[in-house]
Amino acid sequence: MRYVACLGLLLIIGCAKENPTETELDNTQDPVSGESCESLPTPSLNLSSCRPKDTDYLPRESNSAGDTWESCISDNGVYSQLELSVSSIERVAGFDQIADILWRSGNVPTPEDFLSARDIYTVEQGLRTRVMRRYDPRLVAPDGGEWSCGDQATYLAYPEFCIGPSTIGPLVSQAFVDGIEGKTPLENAAQIEAGLTWFLYVSVLKEAKTCIETAKDCDSSWAYYSGGTQRDAPQGLAAMVQSVSPETHDRVFDAILALRCWRDLDSAVPAQNTELWQLASTQLEQALNHGMTTWMRQKALAVECATGDYAQAHQTYLKFSGPLLGPWLESYPDELSQAWESTDFDGSSVDNLLEQAFACP
Helix, strand or coil, rough: CCCHHHHHHHHHHHHCCCEEEHHHCCCCCCCCCCCCCCCCCCCCCCCCCCCCCCCCCCCHHHHHCCCCCCCCCCCCCCCCCCCCCCCCHHHHHHHHHHHHHHHHCCCCHHHHHHHHHHHHHHHCCCHHHCCCCCCCCCCCCCCCCCCCCCCCCHHCCCCCCCCHHHHHHHHHHHHHHHCCCCCHHHHHHHHHHHHHHHHHHHHHHHHHCCCCCCHHHHHHHHHHHCCCCCCCCCCCHHHHHHHCHHHHHHHHHHHHHHHHHHHCCCCCCCCCHHHHHHHHHHHHHHHHHHHHHHHHHCCCCHHHHCCCCHHHHHHHHHHHHHHHHHCCCCCCCCHHHCCCCCCCCHHHHHHHHHHHHCCCC
16 A cells, blocks of 8 residues: 555654754755756646536636536636635645745755744644645545544544545655754755645645535635635645646636535535536546646656756655555556656656646646
8 A cells, every 4th residue: 555654654753843842953954966957847738639528617718608507606707705714825825935945945945944844834723733634535534423534543544545644744744854954955845845735735625525514615625726816816736737737727726616606506504416516526626636747747857857866856756746646546557656766767758647647637
């Protein structure tokens, strides 16, 4: 099982040095070799043959007049919040702050940088609190009764389902510890980037699912993707997707609007029209998968144009993110299962395989 190693790591470091005051800064840091790409490569995209499904919600086409959906609050192309306050917006802002400190600046992050970033990660009701209870909504939930992935017994029994406490959380926490201690700064920053990016992805899907029972979770799904912004001013994960494929970003946002349209047409709690929810959810997952894999394609190509520790950092990102695409996704090539940790990593080959497997948003 692909999470066994991560679960073992959890048992060793699950609560290790979570409080920033427990780690003393050391001014020494591992040297960094190699060079970064002069500019990040742009994955090739040919979306000319991609067509929406007959059941897709299409707010960009005459304000949804030509699709099969009834008129709703999303037809003007603007996400309308169900509640005034959406706490997930602050967590995405925290993600962007961490990104600016550790991997977007173009500088090698220092131990002080890792410490500052971890202060943001561990703020009360911030990212870490949600990472450590996040589950993967694409997998089957534990049988019977109430459960929470925030409970140790649950995440130890269901490590693949409880992806936050079993996998993302321990790896992110250890990367902070190692970065603060001056170890392999580029790789540890890449591991944090991978873990938190995947947390945002899973959170978009999780909140879309729990919106069936709790309507305001549709707001959280929108916020975890966009940072609480509209289509033209993306933040967080949405900005990342837009940077590699503007059309994919538009397709994800269309699907977010589909989710809100469904909740406008079905305001019951719990929702009654789960067939319409399924259409919105399917549209969302396909577009979001394309966005995630296009971002990963850029990382794969960057392994080839970077050298030394810079190339290794890109592969570190893929070592974590790649297996989480999961064999449960349709058309997942077997070759990718062996590619992530290859000592002879072929970025162009991985790029081609991902493009073939996830051709359309």
